[in-house]
Amino acid sequence: MCAETPDYKDTLNLPKTDFPMRAGLPAREPEWLERWKRIGVYDRLRDKAKDGSRKPFTLHDGPPYANGHLHIGHALNKTIKDMIVRSHQMMGFDSRYVPGWDCHGLPIEWKIEEQYRAKGQDKDQVPVIDFRQECRKFAEGWIDIQREEFKRLGITGNWDDPYLTMDFHAERVIAEEFMKFLMSGVLYQGSKPVMWSPVEKTALAEAEVEYHDRQTDAVWVPFDIATGASGDAEGAKVVIWTTTPWTLPQNRAICFGPEIAYGLYEITGTPDECWAAKGDRYLLADDLAEEALGAMRLETGMYRRLRDVDAAELSALVCAHPLRGAEGAAGEWDFDVPLFAGDHVTADAGTGFVHTAPSHGDDDYQIGLKHGLEMTFNIMDDSSFRADLPFFGGQRIYDDKGKAGGANKAVIDKLVALGKLLARRRITISDAHSWRSKAPVIRLNRPQWFAAIDREVGDGQDTYGTTIRQRALTSIDQLVKWTPQSGRNRLYSMIESRPDWVLSRQRAWGVPLTCFIRVGAKPGDPGFLLRDPAVNARISEAFEAEGADAWYKDGAKERFLGYDYDPAEWEQVFDILDVWFDSGSTHAFVLRDRADGTADGIADVYMEGTDQHRGWFHSSMLQACGTIGRAPYRNVVTHGFTLDEKGNKMSKSLGNTIVPDEVIKQYGADILRLWVAQTDYTADQRIGPEILKGVADSYRRLRNTMRFMLGALGHVSDADLVAPAEMPELERWVLHRLAELDEQVRAGYAAFDFQGVFQQLFNFSTVDLSAFYFDIRKDALYCDGDTARRRAARTVMDLLFHRLTTWLAPILPFTMEDVWLSRFPGDDSSVHLQDMPATPDDWRDEALAAKWAMVRRARRAVTAALEVQRTDKVIGASLEAAPVVHVADADMLAALKSVAFEDVCITSDIVLTADPSPSEAFRMPEVEGVGVVFEKADGEKCQRCWKILPDVGQHAHPATCKRCNDALG
Incomplete structure (x- = not known):
């Protein structure tokens, strides 16, 4: 110049x-949180709906446990929920969100027990109400912590008035929902195998169990055929295989697969140190015979297959228990062991014969029901054999820390001593563990309270079926939309095949099963359960005023029974409800009862992780189908799990965990939220330092x-x-x-x-x-x-x-x-008080869009051609150019001539022509029919807009073009 x-x-x-260019989110976000609280954004949004102009939309919060700091899965979960709530609010709904917490149950009770153990105290010596109060205080502390952590993520909601399952009204409603099961006839007491934690001494729901590898002894045990055999099968033995030797004293039958091929095998020779004997004959599945005989150390040539054995022959056999007649057994095992066909038997592993203990497995239990087998009660709450059981009394399956006890070894040693063991092998299996104590779980027969899901409910709410299962399956297909759709298949198959719901837990912190049973009566007897609306009403009234602790106070039985019943004739039940019944009931005390609930008690959305198909989605469905006759939700949205950058599950031991608080301190909550928005949450997501850097780059752009x-x-x-x-x-x-x-x-x-x-x-x-x-x-x-x-x-x-x-x-x-x-x-301004503006229909112009799509294609060719010149240092900026653009397509040429194409290409001038492109023209394969010949712009550089134009310098203002001269006035 x-x-x-x-x-x-x-x-x-x-x-x-x-x-500002730099966001400074970690420092500035708390200021906005405080501002939103000060101006009352959430409450003001509710005020906008008071005139009835906005349709309600309610996402019902699945309650997290109040027992620890948030992890990345919590952040993902709550952020998705927040996006649902905020987006629907800004689309014109009255979008409500009441956060909640699950406060009862084993997760919190276990924490208090850990504190007791650390002090050398015995929980059972503490008055139950005092213990429950400690659980309540513990939950209250973590609710306050988690609430602030959730708010820091930018989650909007009614944080001042959340729902808590331990609120007195909530405890009242949970009890009332249980008493609806009582009154409708679906509640019963039964004795069947449940998932039992010997460490925690309680039944567990399937959702409270996870599977881990553990080592165990697999054993091959011969059962002598007592009756039913003929010819070469006389004196033969049926060989079973099991990975739970401790269940053998409870054996009552053997099952075989009706479609599996079996054979009679004879031992022709044995090596040293072999428990099989020459001349022994064994019944085995053909597909598993070689493996089983190999486990007995028998090589090919040491046995031969004599013949086929069909299902009819197997069904006629009756065996003797391996411990039958043992000295000192006191007749404990002097019973017959019949053989039954069982569809659950496979030829995947073992021998093709499954030893059946009805007290310790679901399939075994069903076989027992079908054939009238005796249930056994040999295992106590701590997993020890009953004290008077011959040979094994007092031996434990697992000790108080979840380590293997002496039960398996005692059973195996006794079988060896009696010559009733053919082989043993140490193997690794995947088995159930409590996700809280991490200790192994056993299947154990215990008297429990159940909800019968195939029994007619009898409440008159039969639009979608007469049983809980029918109502649930109908709801899944007719009333609920699933995101992703695979969630429908997952929950449908689970409910289609599930057993009755185990409602009871043998713990202290929770809502008790508020019912009474007649002293001396047996389950199923007339009048076994007390069903009286007046008694139920007294319980409800007390729980509303005092909470569930009222059940445990001195004189509670007399108080609730009133003058209508003799307390001596009734026993008060002190089991507590499965915590999934608590959370499954939330629709009643949140959606139905709260002023910010819903008119029909149904939520628009439930949104949780995919594990909740067997958890909250599942229990809420069952509970609601038992009390309101249908699903409590219209939409179910499911997210996957969070993995590290390599796709590995996060764990503290691997050191690959991502803590939300650390991400927020480094980047801010909006970066974490943007990571959520950029992922396909319906599948598993990955997160890590490099991924977060990429998210931050997108944010900057x-x-x-x-x-x-x-x-x-x-x-x-x-x-x-x-x-x-x-x-x-x-x-x-x-x-x-x-x-x-x-x-x-x-x-x-x-x-x-x-x-x-x-x-x-x-x-x-x-x-x-x-x-x-x-x-x-x-x-x-x-x-x-x-x-x-x-x-x-x-x-x-x-x-x-x-x-x-x-x-x-x-x-x-x-x-x-x-x-x-x-x-x-x-002072009162906020984007979160706005709605998305309506967009006029006449803004759409498909013809214009098609035209400008052509313009943009041509522009790509021009800008690419100029970039070559810039790279070669021929020009420093595109305004130095005035290219000639050859366009073969007449429609495109007309489109380019109708717009200021030089402005579109950011050049000082441009020449458009239909002439064929010369050989030196720049071409892009993806922009067919366009060739660009570079030319420099003629004229001088305008010192105001920097365009190079012929008229620069010819106007009143020095060194300007006409446009700039006019702008200067």
Whole structure:
């Protein structure tokens, strides 16, 4: 620039905004949280709906346990929920979210027991109400901690009034829901195998069990055939295989597979140290014979197959128990062991014969029911054999720490001593463990309380079926939408095949089974259970005032029975309800009873991890089908598990855990939320340092788009805005894209597809806006005077602002609040009080969109050609160019000539021609029919807009083009 040439920088309409380049989220997010609390955003949103203009939408929160700091799975879960709630609110609903906590049950009780053990105290010596109060205090402490951790993630909701399963009203309703089961006839006391934790001394639900590898002794045991054999089968033995030797004293039958091929095998020779004997004959499944005989150390040539043995022959056999007749057995095992066909028997491992102990397995129990087998009660709560059981009394399966006791060894040693063991082998199996104590679980027959899911409920709510199972299966298919759809199949198959629901737990912290049984009566006897509405009403009244502790107070039995019954004739039940019944009942005391619940007691959405198909989704379905006759939800949304960057499950031992608090301290909660939005949450997700860096980069690109928009809107007023009809085509193309996006964003949010929503908005912001529209319109925004073009661009910026901030606010609530307040500061201002603006139908213009798609294709060829020249240092900027563009397609050429294509390509000039492209023209394979010949622009450089034009220097203002001269006035 010559010395006398004016500096025109101050005459440009440069961006004006205080919106910072650096977000500073970790430091600034707490300020916005405090602001939202101060101005009462959540309550003000509820006030907007008081006139009835907004349709209610309720996401019902699946309650986490109040017993520890949040992990990354909690962050994922609550963030997805928050996006659902916020997006529906901004789409015009009254979107309610009441956070809740599961406060009862073993997770919390176990923590208190650990504290007792550390002090050398015995929990059983503490008064039960005192113990329950300690559990309550423990839960209260963690609720306060977790509440602040959830709020720090930007989760909106009624945090001042959450629901707690230990609130007195909640305990009352849980008891009332149980008493509905009592009164409708689906409650019964039965004795069947349940998952039992010897360490925790309680039954466990399937959802409280996880599977881990453990080592055990597998044994091959011969059962002498007592009767039913003939010919060469006389004196033969049926060989069973088991990985739980401790169950053998409880054996009552043997099962075989009706479709499996069996044979009679004879031992022709034995090696040293072999428990089999020459001449022995064994019945074995043909597919497993070689493996079983090999375990006995018998090689090929030491045995031969004599013949087939069919199902009819097997069914006629009766065996003797291996311990039958043993000296000192006192006749304990002097009974017959029949053989039964069982569809559960496979030829995958073992011998094809399954030893059957009805007290210790579901399949065994069903066989026992079918054939009238005796249930045994040899195993006590601590997994020890009953004290008077011959040979094994007092031996434990597992000790108090979950380590193997002496039971297996005692049984094996006795079999060896009696010559009743053919082989043993140490193997590794996957078996059930308690997910709290991590100790192994056994299948144990215990008297428990059950809900019969195939018994007619008898409550008259039969629209969807007469039994709990029928109602649940019908609800799954007719009343609920599943995201993803695979959730439907998962829950349907589980409920279709599940057994009756075990309701009782042998613990102290929870809601008791508020019922009474007649002293001396047996389950199933008439009058065994007391069913009296007046008694139930007294219990409800006491629980509302005092909580469930009322059940344990002195004189409780007399208080609840009143004067109508003799307390001596009734026994009070002190088992507590399965904690899944608690959480399954939440629909009643949250959706039904709260002012911010729902009119029909049904939630619009339940959203949890895929493990809740066997947990909360499952128990809520069963519980509601037993009390209201249908599912308590209309939508079920499921997310997967969170893995590290390599796809490994996170664990403290591997050191690959990602703690939400650490991510927030480094990046801010919005980055964590953006990670959630960028993942397909319906599958397992990965997270780690490198992934978070990529998320932060995406965030920066999006933030820069918002910053440019804010800069362009500096000091804009309503008077600066124009109607769409007055806009140039480029602006009307942006409006078309906004109309498309409005439909896509709303459909995506309605379908809970946050990944799809964010991808659409991110691509629009970075590709359509930053790399195209903003890139083109910078010149007009900065250099034009008060032109129609500049007013149209700023109008589009205003329309973009209101849509992008509200579209993105559910995903990035802190950042969009920052963007909003940068333009609309004020004590009561917040983007979260806004709705997504309606988009006029006439913004859509498919013909215009098709035309500009051609323009953009041609532009790609031109910008690529100029980039070659820039790389070769022929030019420093695209404004130095005036390329010749050869266009073969007539429609495309006409489209390019109808727009200011030089502005679109950010060149000083451009020549469009239908002439064939010369050989030296630049071409792009993906832009067929367009060739670009580079030419430098003619003229001088305008010192204000930097375009090179022939008229520069011919106007009143020195070194300017006509456009800039006019702008300067």
